[in-house]
Amino acid sequence: MVTFFASIVLLIAGYVFYSKFVERVFVINDETSTPAYTKRDNLDYVPMSWWKGNLIQLLNIAGLGPIYGAVAGALYGPSAFIWIVAGTIFAGGVHDYFSGMLSMRHGGAQYPTLVGKYLGKTVKSMINGLSLVLMMLVAAAFTAGPAQLIAQITPLSFTVALILIFSYFLLATILPINRVIGKIYPVLGGILLFMAVAIGVALIFSENPIPNLTLQNLHPGELPIWPLLMVTISCGAISGFHSTQSPIIARTMKKESDGRRIFYGAMVTEGVIALIWAAAGMTFFNGTAGLQEALAAGGPSGVVNEISTTLLGTLGGILAILGVIILPITTGDTALRSSRMILTELMSKFFNMENKTKIILITIPVAIPTFFLATIDYTFLWRYVGWTNQVVASVMLWTGAIYLLRHNRFHWICGIPAMFMTGVVCTYIFYAPEGLGLDYHLSVGIGLALSFIVLIWYITQIIKYRSLHQNEKALKLA
Known part of the structure; x- marks a missing residue:
């Protein structure tokens, strides 16, 4: 139990201290007008208070990830706590802050546009397609999950639940952000936080003690921690999906100093939620084998249902299950909204996209395949979400590193986690069943070799920009 409390304290300390350091490196300026005012259109660009932005961002990024992913990651034992804490503070929080703040600095630009500006057109082209695929997979997975749960606890069939959820998705995607999302999400955010706190308190007073830290891999299937844990627990540590969501809130910020509370703050809150559910998974079933x-027997939804109803009783269980339904739905709708925004950015070169009819039409190409993907088994979808998700995260961190290099700032805060995540995804794709399924040691060797090539590229970028800055300094002195 000591490890659990220490982990929560470290996450809070990470927000209080490290997020301020990240903000100083980025350099904010509250005198600069934000896109919420300069590009206001009362659809996506609408000024909102920071606390609303924080709760909406939390619901956008949370979904089933910090619950289902954390429960699955709990199979590895207390080592999951280390990844959640370190990943949130040094990778996820930095990733989310830069994805939001860079979007705000570039007029509310979408993630692929930011990638293109700092990593080039070739990488942008790849990321455009990968981002749309990721968001369709996420929206589908986050539709299938709650639909399955609704079918389990109500008389509605899975298909009817799916249609109802998707109808809401389409509505939330095309309406102005302050109509549905801006009004309902802060309330739902309160429910989410209450649910997490309730589960956490119940765990403390449960019969089984929360296990303390051990570096031993406790996975019953003897699956390796590296790189599987870092992909299994993405939401709650670092998730590339967040970089596709941050521009939604970047377009509503009133001032630049709100960014730390909105983006880094929401990531730390999600880390706490993941920590609680990882602890619940390890504790409630009396070990990883259980x-x-x-x-x-029951899949992740069955596990969450059993934990919630047993620990919190009938009323608390209803609130917890409601939260598990709300969380993914409030991520699925913004996933489609982000898809619509990316397609709008792409198509704006050829068409005027301000017309409401065109906004609806641009949503259809992503809505239809997403609906059919939602009929596929959730666990199958989630396997493919994992790798694409962390590839997107790695590219966003490299985007932040190059931005800092260009501005002659402390680029290591993005570069080091970017290098780490590059190693994760390079190894995972060769080892994982949904990848090439190669021998583990061979996969690690190939992953490290590819990471070394990326490291060489990074060093050349450091040398390049250091030389540019030295030349600029010499010209000024001359």
Whole structure:
């Protein structure tokens, strides 16, 4: 239990201290007008208070990830706590802050546009397609999950639940952000936080003690921690999906100093939620072997249902299950909204996209395949979400690193986690069943070799920009 409390304290300390350091490196200026005012259109560009932005961002990024992913990651034992804490503070918080603030600095630009500006057109072209695929997979997975749960606890069938959820998705995608999202999400955010706190308090007073830190891999299937844990627990540590969501809120910020509370703050809150559910998974079933049996019997939704109703009773269980339904739905709708915004940015070169009819039409190409993907088994979808998600995260961190290099600032805050995540995704794709399924040691060797090539590229960028800055300094002195 000591490890659990220490982890929460470290996450809070990370927000209080490290987020301020990241903000100083980025350099904010509250005298600069934000896109919410300079480009106001009362659809996506609408000024909102920071606390609304924080709760909306939390609901946008949370989904099933910090619950289902954390429960699955709990199979590895208390080592999951280390990844959640370190990942949130040094990778996820930095990733989310830069994705939001760079978007705001570039007029509310979408993630692929930012990538193109700092990493080139070739990478942008790849990321445009990968981002749309990721968001369709996320929206589908975050539709299938709650639909399955609704079918379990109500008389509605899975198909009817799916249609109802998707109808809401389409409505939230095309309406102004302050109509539905801006009014409902802050309330839902309160429910989410209450649910997490309730589960956490119940765990403290439960019969089984929360396990303390051990570096031993406790996975019953003996799956390796590296790189599987870093992909299994993405939301709650670092998730590339967040970089596709941050521009939604970047377009509503009133001032630049709100960014730390909105983006880094929401990431730390999500880290706490993931920590609580990872602890619940390890504790409630009396070890990782019991958790694996429960996951095999009822899947992640069954595990969450059993934990919630047992620990919190009937009323608390209803609130918890409601939260598990709300979380993914409030991520699925903004996933489609982001898809619509990216397509709008792409198509704006050829068409005027201000017309409401065109906004609806641009949503259809992503809505239809997403609906059909939602009928596929959730666990199958989630396997493919994982790798694409972390590739997107790695590219966003490299985007932040190059931005800092260009501005002669402390680029290591993005470069080091970017290098780490590059190693994760390079190894994962060769080892994972949904990848090439190669031998583990061979996969690690190939992953490290590819990471070394990326490291060489990074060093050349450092040398290039250092030389440019030295020349600029010499010209000024002359």
